[in-house]
Amino acid sequence: MLVDYANKELTQKYQLMAQTIIPRPIAWIVTQNEEGLLNIAPFSYFMGLSSEPATMMVSIGHKSDGSQKDTLKNLRETKKCTICMVDEAHLEAMHFSSKELASNESEAAAFNIETKEIVEGFPPMVAGIPSAFFCEFYQEIDLKGSKTIPLVVEIKAQFIDDEIISDKEKITLDYAPLARVGKSYALLGKNITPPTIK
Template identity: 80%
Template sequence: MVVDYADKALTQRYQLMAQTIIPRPIAWICTQDAKGTLNIAPFSYFMGLSSEPPTMIVSIGHKSDGSQKDTLKNLRETKKCTVCMVDEAHLEQMHFSSKELDARQSEAEIFGIETKSIIKDFPPIVTGVPSAFFCELYQEIDLKGSKTIPLVVEIKSQYIDDTIITDKEKLTLDYEPLARVGKSYALLGKRVNPPKIP
């Protein structure tokens, strides 16, 4: 079977892509508006882009009423975000934080998400996450005819929980990140060693 995307509705294309381009890591993004209101929202159209410059890309859609999502608005305004990686302990709060709220409301307060400030002038991290990236907006990509806005963010610093570091010299980390698989979530705990190339 070959599916011609030109014949499919947007929702159908999304479902096909979301079920086959997997697993996708979840970026739990913390941003603040000019008044300091903290927004915490998960995004699964997210991936590392380059190590020089150290960048990641995340695609941000719009709210159900067509207005900008708070994450997009805040990033355009302040140019800064903190991207937290999610583990199983935070699954419920992360999932709840995907609910649309008024821009004046914070997911941290509504869903009891604890945060802590690590680096001055960047939004806080979610307390207890295994790792987080402190990023600045690098580039906004214009996808002609799309309401989805891909943003490239540049990593300035990274927080790593000491308990997941297995080798400080080699900077080897071991934890079970949470990923999106279609409409479900999955833990990426099972690892398979690569075969030796002859």
């Protein structure tokens, strides 16, 4: 079967991409508005972009009424975010936080998500997660004709839970982050070591 994307509706294209571009890491993004209200929302159109500058990209859509999501609004205003990598222990809270709330409501309060201040000047991270990136707005990408806004953020600092560091000298990490696979979530399976290239 060859699928011509020109003949597919937006939802069909999303379903095809979401089921074949897998697994997708989840960026659980914490932002604050100018009054300090916390917003915590998950995004799975997310990836590392470059090591120099150390950047990641996340694509942010709009609310059901067409207005911009609070994450996008807050990042445009404050230029700061904290991206938390989600483990199995936080699956339920992360999933619930995808529910659309009014702009004057915080997921932290609505879903009892505990947060922790780590880096001054950045939003707090979700407490108990294995790793978090403290990022600054770097660039917004204009996708002509799209309501999705890809944002590039630059990593300024990273928190790593000592419990997941298996080799402190090499900073080797051993943990099981959640990923999105189609409409479901998954943990990565067994690791496969490639053969040595001669």
